[in-house]
Amino acid sequence: MTASGRSARGPAFWGGLFCVSMVLIGAARIFDAIDATTGFVAMAVVAGVCMPQAYRAATSAARRAGDSSDALQAYNKRMLAASLGYVVGLGMATLVYERVRLDTPGLALLALLPAAPTLAMIRAMARYLLDETDEYLRYRTLLSSVIGLGFVLTLGSFWGFLETFGVVPHVWAWWVVPVFGVGMGLGQCGIAARGR
Amino acid sequence: MNNRLKVLRAERGWSQQDLAGRIGVSRQSVNAIETGKYDPSLPLAFRIADVFEMPIEAIFLRD
Numbered sequence: 373m374t375a376s377g378r379s380a381r382g383p384a385f386w387g388g389l390f391c392v393s394m395v396l397i398g399a400a401r402i403f404d405a406i407d408a409t410t411g412f413v414a415m416a417v418v419a420g421v422c423m424p425q426a427y428r429a430a431t432s433a434a435r436r437a438g439d440s441s442d443a444l445q446a447y448n449k450r451m452l453a454a455s456l457g458y459v460v461g462l463g464m465a466t467l468v469y470e471r472v473r474l475d476t477p478g479l480a481l482l483a484l485l486p487a488a489p490t491l492a493m494i495r496a497m498a499r500y501l502l503d504e505t506d507e508y509l510r511y512r513t514l515l516s517s518v519i520g521l522g523f524v525l526t527l528g529s530f531w532g533f534l535e536t537f538g539v540v541p542h543v544w545a546w547w548v549v550p551v552f553g554v555g556m557g558l559g560q561c562g563i564a565a566r567g568r
Numbered sequence: 569m570n571n572r573l574k575v576l577r578a579e580r581g582w583s584q585q586d587l588a589g590r591i592g593v594s595r596q597s598v599n600a601i602e603t604g605k606y607d608p609s610l611p612l613a614f615r616i617a618d619v620f621e622m623p624i625e626a627i628f629l630r631d
Contacts, residue, residue, distance in 0.1 A: 441594060506594050507593075509596065512596075
């Protein structure tokens, strides 16, 4: 793949590749096809490759079309940093947990590694809503956040009941963040498609 | 709410991007307002009216 070939691909390609890869890795981990270390390395590689590319492609496409704002660019940068921090924190927490015996306070601190970047994501969203002067872009972000929240609540409730009935295996609660992100991304795509 | 944004913009030979720059929003916002997918707030409607030098009610119409 050439450098020019990479830059020609849009944000939907990189976002789609990221989502599909994460779902496949997650499914492989849930059904014990891969161990935690392999899962983390695969997730880190996927995130490290797809997320910066998706950010660059989205920023460049939005600039060309006049569909961006300073607040949106700052938000994307903050979210990219927080998302990469989340993936790294998640992987480190999983690896340390499997290799080092910790007491309860130590485990609580370890759990904060991926949880802290999640707080940074929420802060980035709050900052964006405060900084954005374009009311339509702000409305779109709020709507896509509600769609993301709907994904988490609906999928979480559905999976929870399936788990109670013994149909599906247990899924860790930290999956809410990727599911929220996927739901929000799909919401943005849906709103953009409706606007065309 | 209906609006005459597209017609007024065409009369002046402005693209969506031109109008967006004049009222200080993104092109997407202009497109969403023009196609009736988003109703602007009162402050934004006033800014649009100022740019066209027309009263709000001459640009935005009730359904």
